[in-house]
Amino acid sequence: MFEQMQARGHESITLAHHAPSGLRAILAVHSTVLGPAIAGCRLMPYDEEDAVSDALYLSESLTLKAALAGLNLGGGACVLIEPPGEERDTHGREALFRALGRQVRLLGGRLVLTEDVGVAGTDIAFAAQETTHTLGMNTDTPAVTAYGVYRGMKAAARVHLGSESLRGVRVAVLGMGSVGRALCTHLLREGARITIADRRPEKAREFAEDHGNPTVVDADAIFDVPSDIFSPCGFGRSIRRADIPRLQARIIAGGEHFPISHGGEDLVKEAGIVYVPDFVVNAAGLIAAASGVAPEEAAERVYANVANVCAEAVRHHRATHEVARDFALRRIRLIGSLSHMGGD
Numbered sequence: 080m081f082e083q084m085q086a087r088g089h090e091s092i093t094l095a096h097h098a099p100s101g102l103r104a105i106l107a108v109h110s111t112v113l114g115p116a117i118a119g120c121r122l123m124p125y126d127e128e129d130a131v132s133d134a135l136y137l138s139e140s141l142t143l144k145a146a147l148a149g150l151n152l153g154g155g156a157c158v159l160i161e162p163p164g165e166e167r168d169t170h171g172r173e174a175l176f177r178a179l180g181r182q183v184r185l186l187g188g189r190l191v192l193t194e195d196v197g198v199a200g201t202d203i204a205f206a207a208q209e210t211t212h213t214l215g216m217n218t219d220t221p222a223v224t225a226y227g228v229y230r231g232m233k234a235a236a237r238v239h240l241g242s243e244s245l246r247g248v249r250v251a252v253l254g255m256g257s258v259g260r261a262l263c264t265h266l267l268r269e270g271a272r273i274t275i276a277d278r279r280p281e282k283a284r285e286f287a288e289d290h291g292n293p294t295v296v297d298a299d300a301i302f303d304v305p306s307d308i309f310s311p312c313g314f315g316r317s318i319r320r321a322d323i324p325r326l327q328a329r330i331i332a333g334g335e336h337f338p339i340s341h342g343g344e345d346l347v348k349e350a351g352i353v354y355v356p357d358f359v360v361n362a363a364g365l366i367a368a369a370s371g372v373a374p375e376e377a378a379e380r381v382y383a384n385v386a387n388v389c390a391e392a393v394r395h396h397r398a399t400h401e402v403a404r405d406f407a408l409r410r411i412r413l414i415g416s417l418s419h420m421g422g423d
């Protein structure tokens with residue numbers, strides 16, 4: 080853990096535990112150079128090692144996301160480990176998130192909570208009874224995120240498919256949760272030809288029944304579906320290295336954080352596929368929550384950033400994820416250097 084933290088520049092990890100509420104939390108702070116570390120909070124079953132690993136990945140990704148989005152925020156993560164099959168009533172959730180809020184308060188403003196997988200605005204509102212360091216309770220983050228992914232796809236399609244229209248474009252969507260479903264409604268409205276899959280097949284089937292029966296395939300079969308755009312909207316690392324040669328898409332763009340297994344980005348580039356990095360294309364929810372702009376404005380910022388990253392990558396024959404990372408790190412370096420001037 081310390082080797083990883085050192086290699087990737089993490090500032091701290093806090094392990095928090097509170098038996099009565101069942102709180103088991105990993106609070107990671109990757110960077111506070113630009114401001115308090117914004118931490119998407121996720122609640123799901125995890126084994127402990129994966130939970131720590133995901134907190135490290137997510138917090139680093141949030142640093143890049145906030146920096147590229149022009150926000151004065153650093154990157155953090157909050158992973159809450161939920162025992163499998165656990166169903167909490169309202170009081171159970173209140174206790175859990177208020178216990179979390181207390182832990183966030185102890186961090187003295189270094190970490191700010193917002194929602195991610197399995198966590199709703201109402202949960203963050205519970206945490207907000209114990210700490211002022213929360214964000215996004217009034218934003219429908221998954222819906223805004225999905226709209227930004229849709230706009231970002233159009234920006235990438237304009238550069239790599241020759242037109243930003245998604246009419247007739249084949250999009251394979253993995254993961255039909257809050258983000259995946261909202262994304263698919265935008266795609267269908269524009270006339271894209273979608274194929275959908277979820278590891279819980281009933282979620283894909285239910286969406287299909289309600290939305291004119293787009294094609295549904297098994298979770299694993301989605302990698303073999305001929306498509307123009309592959310859109311991962313699962314929990315992370317949905318695209319394993321072994322899946323990459325199966326992908327037939329020209330572009331990967333989705334809501335999922337770190338959708339490609341470690342080191343797979345280079346394989347994706349070698350396969351001739353353009354990967355629009357997660358921290359560029361899934362940023363609209365965070366932008367809206369942090370800066371208070373309307374969803375449309377947040378999504379337009381995503382469109383502009385994706386267009387910029389794609390164009391720069393084409394111009395210099397570079398991988399999009401490297402270009403995007405460089406953009407983000409440059410802002411952190413330049414704006415971070417202001418603190419040496421004093422006056423804080």
Ligand SMILES: NC(=O)c1ccc[n+]([C@@H]2O[C@H](COP(=O)([O-])OP(=O)(O)OC[C@H]3O[C@@H](n4cnc5c(N)ncnc54)[C@H](O)[C@@H]3O)[C@@H](O)[C@H]2O)c1
Nearest residue numbers: 220221224254256257258277278298312313314334335336
């Ligand atoms: N919720 C937000 O506000 C938000 C904001 C930005 C980014 N994200 C990211 O978007 C992704 C999706 O978030 P969400 O809120 O929609 O989560 P969710 O839990 O609502 O949905 C995720 C869905 O993906 C499915 N899934 C997971 N792994 C899969 C796999 N390997 N194959 C097939 N299906 C799989 C799950 O069964 C579930 O239905 C996450 O990576 C999250 O971090 C979410």
